[in-house]
Amino acid sequence: MKDFWKQVLNFCQQTTQEVSDRLMTDFGKIQAEQKEDGSLVTKADKWADRTIREAIQATFPSHGVLTEETTHVFPDTDWCWIVDPIDGTTNFTRGVPVWGISLGLLYKGTPVFGFVYIPCLKQAFHGFWYGDSGLTGDTGAYLNNQPIFTSKDDPSPSHLFNLCARSLAILQKPFPCKIRMIGVASYNILLVAAGAAIGGVEATPKIWDIAAVWVIVQAAGGSFVNLDGAEIFPLKIGKNYGNSSFPSLVVSRQELISTFKPLASVITQSPYH
Incomplete structure (x- = not known):
């Protein structure tokens, strides 16, 4: 499994970087339309969605894909990617530099790997969490390949x-x-x-x-x-x-x-x- 997880991580790093390079040219410059559920969508969302789907299908042809802008039906495959091509479309259209590209990889219906890239901040998060899936491999959560951990503090007015x-x-x-x-x-x-x-x-x-x-x-x-x-x-x-x-x-x-x-x-x- 180690080689597989390396392939998955490299794929996410390369794909989100390539997609974000194009998205940055549209950042803060295009108009959004309202979808039926009240959320916003732009031509950039649709382009990124299609590009990521095509990249997944080319690299992992046996994997299913569920994305925000296309199919919402969970497929009958052991492995499935769930994609949000632009999380934070309102920020994206208004020029607020906090928005991201999110890819989750599920095994038998449960997420086991996650990757989120925040282009304007150049922050790439990823993590592995296998639960009771029986899978093995790399563990932990990372920001720009450095381990991260949640706070152990108690709540206070300064938190x-x-x-x-x-x-x-x-x-x-x-x-x-x-x-x-x-x-x-x-x-x-x-x-x-x-x-x-x-x-x-x-x-x-x-x-x-x-x-x-x-x-x-x-x-x-x-x-x-x-x-x-x-x-x-x-x-x-x-x-x-x-x-x-x-x-x-x-x-x-x-x-x-x-x-x-x-x-x-x-x-x-x-x-x-």
Whole structure:
């Protein structure tokens, strides 16, 4: 498996670099259209989606692919890539330099490898998390190939906690940390993996928002909670995930779930849910 994981990592590094070089020429310069679910899409999203799909099919022809801009049905293959070609399209179109390219690799419906590249910041995150899959190989979470770990600190007014635009109802009660709003689901969670934030919440992420970072945050020592209660993975063969959202809480260590889950659960009662 070692050679396979090396191939996977090299593929992600090369592909996201090539795609980001083109995307940077459009960054902050093109207009977006609104999709049926209210999210935005640009011609750059569609180009990046197609380019990444074609690269996967050429390099890993037996692997399935599920992406934000094309097929949302989980395929009947042992291996499947889940791709978000531009996570943070609003930031991308407005010239805000925080947006990313996200690739998650699933084995039998569960993510085991994640890679996210943030081009403007030149930050490449990746991680391996095998769970009970029976797979072996490299382990850990990394930022620019250097190991990263979640914070072991207790919450305090000087620690950061990330919200999304649809999770502000959390602030109806006193909150134990400083709040930040990143505007990019993957980066929200990656900041927890890197130890910069102690936790984060996303109210309506789709499967392509979380597949890669689900791996990375756990590989770094954090915990990922679906606030709806059910397990997100493994995904079901033949199911269309286009309209499925997974309200998520991410914390730097398992012991903090009891602190933040009662506060975060309010987002499941919001009109966006």
